[in-house]
Amino acid sequence: MTTNGWPGDVLLAGIVLLGSSVQWLTGMGFALVAVPALVLLLGPVDGVVLANCAAGAISIVGLAGGWRRVRPGAMVPLCVAAACTVPAGAWMTRQLPEPALLLVMGGLVTAAVLLVMRGARVPALRGTKGAVAAGAVGGFMNSAAGVGGPPVSLYALNAGWTVREFVPNAQFYGVVVNAFSVAANGVPQLSGTRWTSAVTAMLVGGLIGRGLASHIPEQRARLLVLVLALAGGVTALGKGLWGL
Incomplete structure (x- = not known):
């Protein structure tokens, strides 16, 4: 489903503004919040690639102040594994009909959010093997559904990282995996x-998120992100089932 004209432009701006705000507010969440709505508005391919572009750009800006805290020992296997699975996700988005893609994307988002909410402890997601597994799943999910962060969040949880340790590493991963995803999927076909x-909304959302960061407790903000993402994932699932 696509919406043309100014109503579509306003909806697009609103989605990107919300996603950018929560990303700057919590250090995560643009894709989780925005992808289901972008997919419904622009279609699966353009919606996912726009999310890749926006999330990558936000990660670049966020990483500028924290790149010294990046852990190469964990990030190298994560990113190499993601590079290997990104093409498979990009291929899948071009093979499945739109209702089936909505089902896949909605299912991936919903499952990922529930796992993060539950704080799943998975022994396999520890050490180098855990980094490879998380990176491989994240790369596939990022290029197929625009949501590659939850596997990395689960890896960080099982590795015992603090929020301060997680954010710059997640941003580094976001830069790399979104660059791979855009290279595999191409640039979204949008009007000027x-x-x-989208760009204006991303900038304004960043300012709003940074302004709210000191006023909203982090745990409450993260819960809001996950609830919004869960609602979006379920909506995409329902749209896919209706299309079938």
Whole structure:
């Protein structure tokens, strides 16, 4: 389903603004919040690739102040594994019909959010093997559904990282995996007006998120992100089932 004209531009701006705000507010969440809505608005392929572009750009800016805290020992296997599975996810988005893609994307988002909410402890997600497993799953999910962060979140949880340790490493991973995903999927086919709306909303959302960061407790903000993401994932699932 796509919406053309100014109503579509306004919806697009609103989705990107919300996603950017929560990303700057909590250090995560753009893709979780925005992808289901972007997919419903723009279609699976353009929705996913726009999310990849926006999340990658936000990660670049966020990483500028924290790159010294990146852990190469964990990030190298994560990113190499992601690079190997990104092409498979990109291939799948071009093979399945739209209702089936909505089912896959909605299912991946919903399952990922529930696992993160539950704080799943998985012994296999520890050490180098855990980094490879998380990176491989994250790379596939990122190029297929625009949501590659939850496996890395689960890896960090099982590795015992603090939030301060997690954020710069997640941003580094976001830069790399989104660059791979855009290279595999291409650039979204949007009009100049829609590009302008998306970029402006991303900048404004960043300012809003940074302004709210000191006023909203982190745990409450993260719960809000996960609830919004869960609602979006379930909506995409329902849309896919209806299309079938």
